[in-house]
Amino acid sequence: MKIDPDSPADLSAQIAGAIRDAIVDGTLIVDERLPSEAELAEHFNVSRPTVREALKRLAAQSLIRTQRGATGGAFVNRLSFEAAYPQQITTSTLLLSMNAVKFETACEARYALERACAPLSAERRTPDHLATMRAEIHRQGQPGLTDEAFCASDVAFHRALVDGACNPVLSYQLAGAVEAMQPLMNMITFTARSRSRIVEIHTAIADALEEHHGLKTQEALSSLEQETQALATSVFEAKARAASE
Amino acid sequence: MKIDPDSPADLSAQIAGAIRDAIVDGTLIVDERLPSEAELAEHFNVSRPTVREALKRLAAQSLIRTQRGATGGAFVNRLSFEAAYPQQITTSTLLLSMNAVKFETACEARYALERACAPLSAERRTPDHLATMRAEIHRQGQPGLTDEAFCASDVAFHRALVDGACNPVLSYQLAGAVEAMQPLMNMITFTARSRSRIVEIHTAIADALEEHHGLKTQEALSSLEQETQALATSVFEAKARAASE
DNA sequence: GTTTTCTAATTGTCTGGCATTTGAAAGGCA
DNA sequence: TGCCTTTCAAATGCCAGACAATTAGAAAAC
The missing domain is CATH 1.10.10.10 (Winged helix-like DNA-binding domain superfamily/Winged helix DNA-binding domain)
Structure with missing residues (x-):
């Protein structure tokens, strides 16, 4: 040295x-x-x-x-996955915000990666993972939930999905992609109708995982991606209109 | 503050x-x-x-x-993707080595994530990406290439595949998974036969991307995963036998 | 044998200072 | 006036020495 x-x-x-x-x-x-x-x-x-x-x-x-x-x-130090998580999330969050990454791009990456976990999660998810997802779905249906709390619950749901693959390497790599989206998601205001639509798809995902059906899970994730993208587009357009007036 | x-x-x-x-x-x-x-x-x-x-x-x-x-x-600092890469790779590498992550687990994660990129890469890869991949394939076919150089070329090939998705978020997240595998891959000695098999599959991947065929790319990646896993298993078993004698 | 006290090692923090770098202002010259 | 040189001041980089706080283990007291 x-x-x-x-x-x-x-x-x-x-x-x-x-x-x-x-x-x-x-x-x-x-x-x-x-x-x-x-x-x-x-x-x-x-x-x-x-x-x-x-x-x-x-x-x-x-x-x-x-x-x-x-x-x-x-x-x-024995570098543990747990210790590496926050670091990874901070970095990913800053990368998105400082480089003006489009919502679209981040969203695309996130769902592509989640679909990669779907087959493994369908195979290996434990009852615990399913229970977490069901609990978050229940919370998301509660009226009076703030948009931020809704987003946080959304993240928890997807974390459970990813963790279901029982592959710590996947969980670690995905943490950045999933958690870093939260600030972007927080810019969205969710109407009651869009919330119920999301809860519906989340239920479909949980159902598909419960019956160990990877393909169905992937399809539901794709619907969720489309839904999210459409929602974001309409929200951003509305904001742009409001700003130009 | x-x-x-x-x-x-x-x-x-x-x-x-x-x-x-x-x-x-x-x-x-x-x-x-x-x-x-x-x-x-x-x-x-x-x-x-x-x-x-x-x-x-x-x-x-x-x-x-x-x-x-x-x-x-x-x-x-404006945290750029380029600056975040080495950090991400160092962390991922240490996570794998210090937590005794099985080759199998890391390999599974890597190929799951790469398959996630495949459809996007098939859609958007530029001629540049294809040229890089072909060049690396050519290099991999050269006789007299050391195992380490072969692995490095392998990483470069897969990097090009991932970058082909033209999504910086994906490229960043995948960098850790792909590059961190290299030390693990370096433990493998490649026979001429296994090399030619890998080159064959790499060619299939490049071909599939060239014709914008996402599904075919995914299938080829799955073959490559199986091939890699089988190769690793046989190498590790041979080493275990040699050690016990 | 157990408890208490002491001691040494080590990190955490502070003070004060000097060296180095670097942009900008001041001054000199054509 | 316009350009070049010199000087200067602000800031980081680095150092020496010191004291405080913490902690484990050794020594002493009971």
Whole structure:
């Protein structure tokens, strides 16, 4: 692990990179303790604050955790799917909002990916997954639900669908696509009629999964995509009209 | 933006969180300049090193960039898909290796997601995408190619397939699934026969995309999945036998 | 043998300072 | 006036040293 003090990059970034590489290529293994900040400072020939900045960079990516006290120090984290979720969702959300991704594009990606989960979910979904979906459907039918709460419930429903595939890699990759849509969905005001239509399709999805019917699930998802796209189009057109008046 | 000095969490983590929230909810907009480190230190009632640690955390997530000099400072980054790719790939790779995800599980997720792209890619792929795929197929047929180079070419081929959908959200989400598989694939030694079989299926995929045939593309991808799974199984079994002797 | 106290190690934070970079203003020159 | 050079000030990058807070283990007291 060497760094170049004449490089244009920050020393702390170089040090963070060196340690990250060591973690990725297996030189540093999970739960291994890194040298203390003072030792790292000596090793890299920099000051302790610089080492600390490097360690904070790694901590921000959940690659390490720190612990105070006599036997404390920085330890290589076992990067869990649970820990990676929020990061993934924050990044995806910002990508959508900062790059002005069209609702249409994000929606298309989301439903394409969900359809990919459908056959697996139809095969493996547990009664728990079904129960979650039914509960969310019930909630979505409640009158007086705010649009935001409706969207949140929608996300929970789709999360259950994806988790039904019992493949953590899929769940992780999908988390970004599904959750990041929520801010976009929140721009939509749902009429009672569109809500009931969505609840209807959600019911069809749950039914299809219950009878282990992957194809039917995919078809229902496609209907839901069309419905969502149409709804978004009409809402955005109405807003555009209102703005131009 | 307030922080609680009595919280168990690090001050730098709290400050980073406060600024991150401001970026996510739009209080801070792209390319906006944050207050200087000294001003932030005063605002949060902490010292400059603490502020710096917070800023490094944000920089590690590409949320801000810093610039030295008279008009320098920390600026909110426009998080681009390109910048998010490496992060996504590093995280996905570590998730697979650290959680001992089975080859089978990762492979299943990857091909499920790729099949999701197939119909869109069949519809929208440009001649450029096709040319990339054909070029990689050609490379894969070259004798004397190392297993690693073969895998890298395989990844490039599949990247082109995914990019063919012309949906940046899909490309981003898939990058993790496709690239993170590479270390797992590198554990496989490809015989000449298995290589030619893979090249054959790749050709079928390219052909199907060329004639805008989504279903055929999906079917070819399913064959490829089966082929890959079978190959992996035999390789791992051989290794297990060799180890037990 | 158990509880309490002490101690050493380590991270968390602060103060103060210097080095480096960089844009912009001030000044000089044609 | 217009262009070039110099100077300056603001900001980040980095360092040295110190103290506070936390924690586990060792030592001491009971």
